[in-house]
Amino acid sequence: MTDGKRSGEVVDVRWHAHAVTRAERERAAGHRGCVLWFTGLSGCGKSTLANAVDRRLHDRGCRTFVLDGDNVRHGLSAAPAMLEARHGREFAARFGLGFGPADREENIRRIGSVAELFAQAGIITLTAFISPYRRDRDAVRGMLPPGDFVEVFVKAPLEVCEGRDPKGLYKRARAGEIKGFTGIDDPYEEPLAPELVVDSAGAGPDELADQVIAWLERAGTIPRRVSPS
Amino acid sequence: MTDGKRSGEVVDVRWHAHAVTRAERERAAGHRGCVLWFTGLSGCGKSTLANAVDRRLHDRGCRTFVLDGDNVRHGLSAAPAMLEARHGREFAARFGLGFGPADREENIRRIGSVAELFAQAGIITLTAFISPYRRDRDAVRGMLPPGDFVEVFVKAPLEVCEGRDPKGLYKRARAGEIKGFTGIDDPYEEPLAPELVVDSAGAGPDELADQVIAWLERAGTIPRRVSPS
Numbered sequence: 001m002t003d004g005k006r007s008g009e010v011v012d013v014r015w016h017a018h019a020v021t022r023a024e025r026e027r028a029a030g031h032r033g034c035v036l037w038f039t040g041l042s043g044c045g046k047s048t049l050a051n052a053v054d055r056r057l058h059d060r061g062c063r064t065f066v067l068d069g070d071n072v073r074h075g076l077s078a079a080p081a082m083l084e085a086r087h088g089r090e091f092a093a094r095f096g097l098g099f100g101p102a103d104r105e106e107n108i109r110r111i112g113s114v115a116e117l118f119a120q121a122g123i124i125t126l127t128a129f130i131s132p133y134r135r136d137r138d139a140v141r142g143m144l145p146p147g148d149f150v151e152v153f154v155k156a157p158l159e160v161c162e163g164r165d166p167k168g169l170y171k172r173a174r175a176g177e178i179k180g181f182t183g184i185d186d187p188y189e190e191p192l193a194p195e196l197v198v199d200s201a202g203a204g205p206d207e208l209a210d211q212v213i214a215w216l217e218r219a220g221t222i223p224r225r226v227s228p229s
Numbered sequence: 230m231t232d233g234k235r236s237g238e239v240v241d242v243r244w245h246a247h248a249v250t251r252a253e254r255e256r257a258a259g260h261r262g263c264v265l266w267f268t269g270l271s272g273c274g275k276s277t278l279a280n281a282v283d284r285r286l287h288d289r290g291c292r293t294f295v296l297d298g299d300n301v302r303h304g305l306s307a308a309p310a311m312l313e314a315r316h317g318r319e320f321a322a323r324f325g326l327g328f329g330p331a332d333r334e335e336n337i338r339r340i341g342s343v344a345e346l347f348a349q350a351g352i353i354t355l356t357a358f359i360s361p362y363r364r365d366r367d368a369v370r371g372m373l374p375p376g377d378f379v380e381v382f383v384k385a386p387l388e389v390c391e392g393r394d395p396k397g398l399y400k401r402a403r404a405g406e407i408k409g410f411t412g413i414d415d416p417y418e419e420p421l422a423p424e425l426v427v428d429s430a431g432a433g434p435d436e437l438a439d440q441v442i443a444w445l446e447r448a449g450t451i452p453r454r455v456s457p458s
Contacts, residue, residue, distance in 0.1 A: 019280050019283070019295070020283050020287045025294075044248075051248050051249075054249050055249055058253065058254070059248045063257075064249070065346070070370065071346060075372065076342040082251050083338075086371070089335065092330070096322060102319075106324045109399075112304075113304035113305040114346065116304055117300060118346075123352075142315070143304065154360075
């Protein structure tokens with residue numbers, strides 16, 4: 001990059017853009033970027049599993065990040081009430097997200113867009129959202145380059161998830177306090193062709209995390225390890 | 230993490246979350262995460278400068294990413310017309326973004342939310358958007374932890390930017406083909422207390438990038454270098 005000739009007081013420079021490419025970012029990271037999309041019923045263990053996989057990848061030196069309800073619903077997909085103070089009521093009503101069908105669709109779309117950016121940055125991006133509708137998950141798959149979207153179905157019977165009920169949400173849904181709750185009065189549409197299915201009723205998060213890591217090694221997303229540490 | 234006792238066929242495990250912390254991610258990266266928010270008129274060189282800084286940081290081994298119109302307006306902040314095929318007209322009209330005041334406000338809010346996530350991931354996040362309104366930039370500053378938002382005002386007189394006009398946008402704005410164009414028929418509100426001001430009419434991108442890097446070293450965001458490579 002060199003400056004051009006001066007004209008008066010103003011430097012007339014050529015303003016090139018030498019953008020760092022995705023391939024360069026992945027080379028520096030030592031692995032490919034991708035989106036590990038964990039999907040399943042509330043209480044199936046998506047978030048715990050995503051964090052367990054994240055821990056393993058981080059300890060191997062991978063560049064990672066977890067997107068989940070905690071960090072998305074407080075910012076990117078904030079509820080209308082959270083936006084109102086700073087942006088006003090009309091703005092909040094239009095762009096704030098609740099849990100209705102269109103709101104959920106837009107929530108998943110925004111998360112997919114952000115996950116795409118993280119993958120472009122060479123990061124292994126783990127998302128943990130119920131994402132119950134096949135159409136919404138397929139829309140995310142469709143917006144990503146081929147191979148970037150890794151759908152991980154965290155499978156567990158409704159009874160098991162309801163038995164765990166870590167946040168007491170099933171209890172409230174059964175009592176009618178929450179409407180449109182996935183598995184109770186709203187459907188969960190199982191993936192038809194996920195990259196990976198893990199059985200969260202039959203094994204603990206350590207074992208399931210190993211299965212995900214093994215998949216990533218087989219797929220060539222991360223380098224294989226000769227001896228596990 | 231250990232499995233608990235079995236009850237029938239179902240493994241009754243304790244599902245801990247051992248989330249990787251931001252501090253751990255920053256330690257692995259070797260620098261702090263932050264948001265370098267480049268703001269200024271169209272044609273001031275925001276994007277070129279952001280990419281020049283990104284190149285330097287990448288070559289030093291930093292974890293970085295650039296958010297700009299190219300990668301945001303095609304996904305996260307897609308126009309209604311881009312959403313319609315997949316999501317329908319009503320959805321597209323509500324969530325798709327144009328260039329009206331509320332749409333711009335929401336665009337900056339989404340970008341700020343995403344930049345916040347990248348910073349949490351320990352990444353030096355560079356954003357290159359005109360972001361003409363003080364209120365919108367201050368809203369992003371307000372949503373980030375103290376110290377994370379680094380406002381870089383890329384200063385250049387309107388005449389210089391209009392003289393460059395790399396995309397021919399000023400010409401179209403002067404001809405009335407684009408309405409509400411910053412600097413022509415819509416205001417650019419200069420930052421009142423930016424972390425850094427760079428003079429893009431008086432120096433080329435190499436020199437300005439050096440100034441940004443020097444600032445990051447002084448601020449302790451990235452480690453100092455004894456000898457430049």
